[in-house]
Amino acid sequence: MLWKAEEDSASSQTMSFTTEEDGLEEKILPYDILGNLAHVKMLQEQAYMTEEELGKVEKELKNLYSYDEEINAEDVHTFVEEKVSEETNAGKKIHTGRSRNDQVSLDTRLLMKDSSIEIGLKAVKLVKAIEQFAEEKNELIPGYTHQQQAMPSSTGLWASxxxxxxxxxxxxxxxxxxxxxxxxxxxxxxxxxxxxxxxEKITELLGFESVQKNPVYCGNRGKHELMLLQALNHIMLDLQKMAEDIINFSEDQQVFKIPDGFCTGSSIMPQKNNPDTLEMVRAKAEEVNASTQAVNGIISKLPSGYNKDTQQTKKHLINSIKTVVDTLEIMASLVQDLKVKEDFKVKTEVYAAYTANQKVEKGTPFREAYEEVKKNQEYEKNQKIKKPKNQDYSDVETYWKDERVEFNEMKNRLI
Structure with a gap:
């Protein structure tokens, strides 16, 4: 315990109320170890620690990197310092020149980098699964406006x-x-x-692009966490819409057949096959959105400098990261197995705009052609299946692959 039991010290109730929820500190531990390893190397170079002390501290820190038991301490930073200090007196030096405020900011920033890379690569994997689906299972379907069949489309155009x-x-x-x-x-x-x-030395050792120079701005935690959450929220917004479309197209409209492995039955209705996975995608998207709004609210009216309020951003960030990772994985698996029903019937009315355009090609003014088609309700069918339309993503794929290599190399150098 960092704070000694004194008459005027915080009560156990206060400590319980102001410390992290179970499980969060364990997720931060690997990043705290990396930050500590870089920090003590710098301390040794700046003559705040001897080479012998550095060796002892590094040994204990590396032993803790893969620690997989519950952390029973005020926080992960206190836990690490106490564990190292139990083995070597040099552990009492590892907090030199820093506060838990910038330490937790560093740990969070490393977690954000590692998680962003993972999410970026998983999103690329899903994009590839979608593109494969669009190319291999491209069938004629109606496109919708106002939830009504409107114009010819295709499963490939929809997916892409x-x-x-x-x-x-x-x-x-x-x-x-x-x-x-x-x-x-x-x-x-x-x-x-x-x-x-x-x-600058710590920045180099941990593979950061630059130093965040203004210390007050560093202490104003939450903005960068919010920035990442907003990006994750956009991903979930698109996955939510995709899930909704597949649900709508899979039953009454009979376009898709959701694989049984992603559905569950009913406890009372034998005929049911419920799209639970996709329904959970919709709900989880709302959870990420709620976390984004929560973090925005937590940090929006804080004064400059560190405030304890920002501790509450951590659970929203960590839980949202896990949600996005899990959702990208399950959607990639589902898309790979998603079936298209080839006997779907397209209403002839969806060819109305095409019929009007054909009249325009023959010289009829568009408004006259529009009125003729509307009055006669005779349609010229166009069975040509629209091809998928994709934008190039090779640059972002390369970016995330390169960042993964660099992050892993940083870990290997320190551990």
């Missing part, structure tokens, strides 16, 4: 619209990543430290 949307989401994720790819360590409690620390 979500690939297109996800590529835009990947660009947004990349942009947010490039903004928060800054090292906040060294800001201490929001006002820097008088000790001669080397922030």
């Amino acid at each position: 619209s979500f690939a297109d949307a996800l590529v835009d989401d990947l660009k947004l994720l990349k942009n947010s990543y490039k903004v928060f790819d800054q090292n906040p360590l060294g800001a201490a409690a929001s006002y820097g430290t008088s000790l001669n620390i080397d922030r």
Whole structure:
């Protein structure tokens, strides 16, 4: 326990109320170890720790990297410091030149980088699954406006619209990543430290693009977390729409057959095959949206400098990351197995605009052609199946692959 039991110290009730929920600290631990390893290397170079002390501290930190038991401490930072200090007196030096404020910011930033890379690569995998579906299972279906059959479309054109949307989401994720790819360590409690620390060295060791220079801005936590959540929210918005479309097209409209492995039966109605997976995608999208709004609300009216309120952003961030990762994985699997029913009937009215355009091609003014088709209700069918339309995403795919290599190399150098 960092705080000694004294008469005027925080009560156990207060400590319980102000510490993290179960399970969150364990998710932060690997990133805290990486940050500690970089920090102590810098301390040794700046003569705040001897080489012998560094060796002992590094050994204990590396032993904790794969620690998989429950963390029974005020927080992960206290846990690590106490565990190292139990084995070597040099552990009492690892907090030199920093605060838990910039330490938790650093841990969160590393988690955000690692998770963004994972999400970026999983989103690319889903885009590829969608594009394969669009090419191999392209059938004529109606396109809808106002939830009514409107014009000829295709399963390929429909599917590739979500690939297109996800590529835009990947660009947004990349942009947010490039903004928060800054090292906040060294800001201490929001006002820097008088000790001669080397922030550039830590930035280099941890693979950050740059130092986040203003310490007060470093202490104003939450904005970068919100930025990532907004990018994740866009991904879930598109997956939510895709899930809704598949549900709508799978039963009454008989376009898709959802694989049985993604459905459940009814406890009372033998004929039912319920699209539970897709319904959960819709609900989980709302959870990510709610977390985005929650973080926005938590940080929106805070004064400058560190405020304890921002601790509550962590659970929203970590839970949303897991939700997006899980949803991308399940949707990629579902799309790969999604079946298209080839006997779907398209109403002849969907060819109305095409019929009018054919009259225009023969010289009839469009408004006259429009009125003729509307009056006569005779339609010229166009059975040509629309091809998928995709945008290139090779640059974002390469970006996330390169970032994964760099992040893994950083871990391997330190561990």
